[in-house]
Amino acid sequence: MTGTATQAPDTRTNRARPTPPPFAPDPEIIGNYEGNKRIRDSDRRAAREILRRQEKKR
Amino acid sequence: MADEAPVALPSLDIVRAEVDAVIAEQDRRGSSFDSKAGFLLGISGVLIGLASRHADALRIAGQLAAAVAAAAAIGAMVPRTTAGLDLRAIRNGYLTTEVVVAKQRLLDTRIHLYERDEERLSRKVRWIKVSVMLLAVAVALLVTGTIADVWLGEAR
Known part of the structure; x- marks a missing residue:
C-alpha cells in the first residue's frame, strides 16, 4: 500500500529522495454527511477506481 | 490496509497542514456560493413580482427569464458537497494501524474528497453563472418593457 522506497532524483534539491507512496484513498472511511x-x-466508487488503477500500474 | 513496510514520510505533517488549510478555504467557498445562489433566488422572486403588475410580451418574457434564473439558482444550491468521513470506520480501521500509514491513508482520502468537491463546486459555479446571465436578460427585458410603455404612451 505504501510503496517501496525507490530512489528518484529530487529536482528541487538535486539529491535522490524516496518516491512518495502511491495515492491511496480509503473508500471504506468515506462517510455519509447529511445522509x-x-x-x-x-465518492467511494471513484476512490475504488483510483485504487484499481494503482493496482494495474504495479 | 497496509500490506508493505511504510516509507518514511518526514513532511507528512506539513502536507497535512496545507491540506487542512485548503479544505477549510474550500468550505468557505462552498458556503459563499450557497449564499450567492440564495441571493440570486431572492432577486429572481422580486423580478417576477415586479413583472406581474403589467402583462405585455416583453415583461412576460422577462418574467420567464427570471423564473428560469430562479431554477438555475436552485440548481446551484442543490449539489451538496462533502461526503465527509465515517468516524466509526476510521476508528475501527486505523486504531491499530502504523501511525504513518494511518496518517497517509487519511490524508489521501481527504485529498480525494477535496478533489471530488471541487468538481461539485465547479457545477455550482456554472449554475450561478447561468442564473446571473438569465437575471441580466430578465432585467433588460423588464427595462425595455417599461421604456416601450412610456414611449408608446407618449406617442398616443
Whole structure:
C-alpha cells in the first residue's frame, strides 16, 4: 500500500529522495454527511477506481 | 490496509497542514456560493413580482427569464458537497494501524474528497453563472418593457 522506497532524483534539491507512496484513498472511511448516500457511493466508487488503477500500474 | 513496510514520510505533517488549510478555504467557498445562489433566488422572486403588475410580451418574457434564473439558482444550491468521513470506520480501521500509514491513508482520502468537491463546486459555479446571465436578460427585458410603455404612451 505504501510503496517501496525507490530512489528518484529530487529536482528541487538535486539529491535522490524516496518516491512518495502511491495515492491511496480509503473508500471504506468515506462517510455519509447529511445522509447523502448518493454522494457517498459516488465518492467511494471513484476512490475504488483510483485504487484499481494503482493496482494495474504495479 | 497496509500490506508493505511504510516509507518514511518526514513532511507528512506539513502536507497535512496545507491540506487542512485548503479544505477549510474550500468550505468557505462552498458556503459563499450557497449564499450567492440564495441571493440570486431572492432577486429572481422580486423580478417576477415586479413583472406581474403589467402583462405585455416583453415583461412576460422577462418574467420567464427570471423564473428560469430562479431554477438555475436552485440548481446551484442543490449539489451538496462533502461526503465527509465515517468516524466509526476510521476508528475501527486505523486504531491499530502504523501511525504513518494511518496518517497517509487519511490524508489521501481527504485529498480525494477535496478533489471530488471541487468538481461539485465547479457545477455550482456554472449554475450561478447561468442564473446571473438569465437575471441580466430578465432585467433588460423588464427595462425595455417599461421604456416601450412610456414611449408608446407618449406617442398616443
